[in-house]
Amino acid sequence: xxxxxxAWAGSTGVAAAQEAGADPDDDDNVIIVTAQLREExxxxxxxxxxxxxxxxxxxxxxxxxxxxxFNAPNVVLSANRNLTIRGVGSQSFGGTNDTNIGILQNxxxxxxxxxxxxxxxxxxxxxxxxxxxxxxxRNTTGGAINIVTAKPKDxxxxxxxxxxxxxxxxxxxxxxxxxxxxxxxxxxxxxFLKRDGYTKNLFDGNRIDGRDQFTLRSSTRFEPTxxxxxxxxxxxxxxxxxxxxxxxxxxxxxPVLGCSPDSVDFDFPSNNxxxxxxxxxxxxxxxxxxxxxxxLREVRIxxxxxxxxxxxxxxxxxxxxxxxxxxxxxxTGYRDGENSSYRDFDQGTRPNAFNPGDFTVxxxxxTVTDDGNGNGVLTYNIGNGQTITTTNYLTAQEAFxxxxxxxxxLRLASDFEGPFNFLIGGYYLDADGTGEVNTYLPANRTLGxxxxxxxxxxxxxxxxxxxxxxxxxxxxxxxxxxLRYTKDEKQIVTASGFLALGEPFVGEEDFDAWTGRASISxxxxxxxxxxxxxxxxxxxxxxNPGSTATSQTFGSEFIDSYELGSKNEFFDRRLTVNAAIFxxxxxxxxxxxxxxxxxxxxxxxxSRVQGLELEAFATPVPNLRLEAALGLxxxxxxxxxxSEDASRGFAPFQLQGNTLPNAPKRTLKLAAxxxxxxxxxxxxxxxxxxxxxxxxxxxxFNTAADRVDGWEQFDLSLQLARQDRDLSITAFxxxxxxxxxxxxxxxxxxxxxxxxxxxxxxxxxxxxxxxVGFD
Numbered sequence: 001x002x003x004x005x006x007a008w009a010g011s012t013g014v015a016a017a018q019e020a021g022a023d024p025d026d027d028d029n030v031i032i033v034t035a036q037l038r039e040e041x042x043x044x045x046x047x048x049x050x051x052x053x054x055x056x057x058x059x060x061x062x063x064x065x066x067x068x069x070f071n072a073p074n075v076v077l078s079a080n081r082n083l084t085i086r087g088v089g090s091q092s093f094g095g096t097n098d099t100n101i102g103i104l105q106n107x108x109x110x111x112x113x114x115x116x117x118x119x120x121x122x123x124x125x126x127x128x129x130x131x132x133x134x135x136x137x138r139n140t141t142g143g144a145i146n147i148v149t150a151k152p153k154d155x156x157x158x159x160x161x162x163x164x165x166x167x168x169x170x171x172x173x174x175x176x177x178x179x180x181x182x183x184x185x186x187x188x189x190x191x192f193l194k195r196d197g198y199t200k201n202l203f204d205g206n207r208i209d210g211r212d213q214f215t216l217r218s219s220t221r222f223e224p225t226x227x228x229x230x231x232x233x234x235x236x237x238x239x240x241x242x243x244x245x246x247x248x249x250x251x252x253x254x255p256v257l258g259c260s261p262d263s264v265d266f267d268f269p270s271n272n273x274x275x276x277x278x279x280x281x282x283x284x285x286x287x288x289x290x291x292x293x294x295x296l297r298e299v300r301i302x303x304x305x306x307x308x309x310x311x312x313x314x315x316x317x318x319x320x321x322x323x324x325x326x327x328x329x330x331x332t333g334y335r336d337g338e339n340s341s342y343r344d345f346d347q348g349t350r351p352n353a354f355n356p357g358d359f360t361v362x363x364x365x366x367t368v369t370d371d372g373n374g375n376g377v378l379t380y381n382i383g384n385g386q387t388i389t390t391t392n393y394l395t396a397q398e399a400f401x402x403x404x405x406x407x408x409x410l411r412l413a414s415d416f417e418g419p420f421n422f423l424i425g426g427y428y429l430d431a432d433g434t435g436e437v438n439t440y441l442p443a444n445r446t447l448g449x450x451x452x453x454x455x456x457x458x459x460x461x462x463x464x465x466x467x468x469x470x471x472x473x474x475x476x477x478x479x480x481x482x483l484r485y486t487k488d489e490k491q492i493v494t495a496s497g498f499l500a501l502g503e504p505f506v507g508e509e510d511f512d513a514w515t516g517r518a519s520i521s522x523x524x525x526x527x528x529x530x531x532x533x534x535x536x537x538x539x540x541x542x543x544n545p546g547s548t549a550t551s552q553t554f555g556s557e558f559i560d561s562y563e564l565g566s567k568n569e570f571f572d573r574r575l576t577v578n579a580a581i582f583x584x585x586x587x588x589x590x591x592x593x594x595x596x597x598x599x600x601x602x603x604x605x606x607s608r609v610q611g612l613e614l615e616a617f618a619t620p621v622p623n624l625r626l627e628a629a630l631g632l633x634x635x636x637x638x639x640x641x642x643s644e645d646a647s648r649g650f651a652p653f654q655l656q657g658n659t660l661p662n663a664p665k666r667t668l669k670l671a672a673x674x675x676x677x678x679x680x681x682x683x684x685x686x687x688x689x690x691x692x693x694x695x696x697x698x699x700x701f702n703t704a705a706d707r708v709d710g711w712e713q714f715d716l717s718l719q720l721a722r723q724d725r726d727l728s729i730t731a732f733x734x735x736x737x738x739x740x741x742x743x744x745x746x747x748x749x750x751x752x753x754x755x756x757x758x759x760x761x762x763x764x765x766x767x768x769x770x771x772v773g774f775d
Contacts, residue, residue: 073631087663088142108333131537133515165767169195258753726773
């Protein structure tokens with residue numbers, strides 16, 4: 001997993017999952033988690049958790065977050081790699097805004113991010129669903145995901161893997177473990193990915209949305225005494241790709257709005273976009289957009305995307321045993337990174353778009369020269385250091401960002417023999433980031449100029465104190481109670497404007513809250529556990545990007561969650577069935593909207609989320625493993641709330657009764673694998689994975705053009721492995737049916753007619769991988 005992991009987020013949980021096909025009578029079949037920051041059997045923890053070991057990730061070909069969403073109920077990956085869990089995600093604007101899902105690496109919360117990296121050389125991944133407002137209270141109204149990298153061992157060994165796949169793709173990874181001295185071990189790991197893009201640009205014949213990236217990781221474990229363990233992990237990630245989060249644009253032409261809010265099609269508007277008449281009245285010709293290809297994997301754009309990222313993450317975890325019953329843990333994190341991107345802003349081509357002649361623009365004379373064929377010629381800036389002279393209408397957008405953070409957590413936990421135990425701790429985070437977005441359009445200057453832009457400097461300082469107590473009321477009934485106080489100090493300096501940047505907006509505000517949880521668990525047998533849990537999550541407010549917004553700040557949001565769950569093992573652990581029903585009272589949901597052409601955040605007073613989740617694992621006969629996960633979800637905005645819909649010319653729109661975005665009513669995962677012994681040393685393991693989800697809305701407005709159809713994903717793999725060694729060859733096909741599944745629609749600026757950008761899953765990918773272990 002790269003340090004550029006997972007998207008402006010926050011908080012934790014870790015797990016070690018069972019190996020697929022493990023012997024049901026083997027103690028290794030027990031899943032050990034530290035979702036409550038202490039080692040426990042997953043089946044004993046009163047939290048809805050999906051835990052995946054490194055072996056699970058390999059077996060299901062879970063290579064990145066696109067694959068992760070197929071393996072946990074009610075988890076959806078939408079635009080810009082933004083995660084939504086149980087209908088709770090982020091739809092807000094601005095540099096101090098936080099996401100609702102906590103993302104950690106080795107226990108260090110990542111305040112800012114830009115993209116998911118690849119999963120490699122991992123010990124485990126854990127997905128905690130529901131608010132984590134006590135132990136992990138930093139902006140975790142939706143849940144938490146923690147990625148734990150493989151730790152050094154006290155013996156020499158390692159592995160190397162290479163994978164060849166469709167679109168000239170090559171993935172290579174490896175790790176080597178080196179025992180240096182007694183109590184000192186070192187592990188190095190690396191991952192490399194390069195492939196062509198999945199989308200063809202018919203304008204220049206290039207394939208776009210490709211990857212060219214690598215990750216390097218160093219892990220050091222130092223055990224100076226039997227009571228002290230020190231783990232230092234350093235991760236470096238770099239990318240220089242032609243990646244684009246969304247390259248396909250859809251539009252049903254509308255003579256007034258540019259694109260219709262009631263449907264999406266492959267056409268571009270035949271009339272001029274609103275900006276044409278605003279900046280260059282009479283100069284830009286109508287009917288100049290080229291045809292938009294009807295194939296979702298084809299585009300026609302005159303600027304190929306560029307994406308660059310660089311990131312460094314250091315995590316230091318120290319565990320010190322104090323006596324026989326106390327452990328002091330220190331978790332320190334430091335991160336530094338930067339990113340830049342460049343893309344075609346209108347996502348189309350407009351050849352010979354200008355009328356030649358003499359014009360008056362903004363009260364001044366303006367001449368457009370003739371190229372000799374009756375087409376106007378302009379010289380203007382398109383960003384990325386480029387000035388062009390052309391008859392074509394080109395638009396571009398470039399973005400730059402930096403991020404830096406330091407965090408420190410300190411906690412003390414008990415492990416007494418009696419019925420009472422506790423955990424107390426403190427947390428500190430100082431994170432800052434900068435951002436700059438510039439949009440370039442043809443304009444009435446000799447060299448053109450920046451027509452709209454935004455710059456910002458944001459800082460978040462967060463303090464928290466937390467604690468939980470655990471009490472066994474009887475041998476079968478346990479109580480849990482926890483409380484956390486969080487204070488976020490936020491600052492922002494931002495300037496935005498059209499034609500030129502305006503006066504900067506300066507904001508400074510503190511947000512604080514008390515959150516916590518309470519739970520009662522009944523374990524009538526060692527294999528059955530029933531729990532009832534209340535928890536409260538908190539996401540702090542922030543600032544609106546423009547000083548002309550209705551309110552310069554917006555408030556914090558809260559979720560009160562009620563969950564009834566049951567975790568069960570049957571038939572000597574050959575069948576595991578975990579279920580949960582839940583209800584959220586969602587207060588002051590932070591909602592991003594466009595008011596009068598400006599981005600603004602506000603709070604929707606009341607919403608509701610409720611649903612059910614079911615996960616099952618079975619080994620009905622030796623060597624056969626079956627997996628299933630079902631998520632059912634019902635969401636509703638309950639407040640009488642009016643908002644301006646930018647896609648309808650900023651007409652007022654009632655949101656009451658609408659569903660929350662990225663919240664399909666059903667998600668379903670089914671998987672099966674069978675291990676066939678071939679001789680005494682080899683096995684063949686076929687595996688099939690199926691996932692489907694129903695339709696949902698990509699915005700709170702729930703217009704027809706916000707509707708995302710349901711889709712399915714079907715994957716197959718066949719592995720030949722040697723039992724006594726880490727040696728395997730795997731052939732695989734992902735997205736067997738080659739479906740062009742859309743996962744999200746994003747409404748673009750009215751500057752380009754409010755067309756929809758479609759985010760797609762990967763097309764059919766097939767390939768073969770070879771893994772060789774050594775010791």
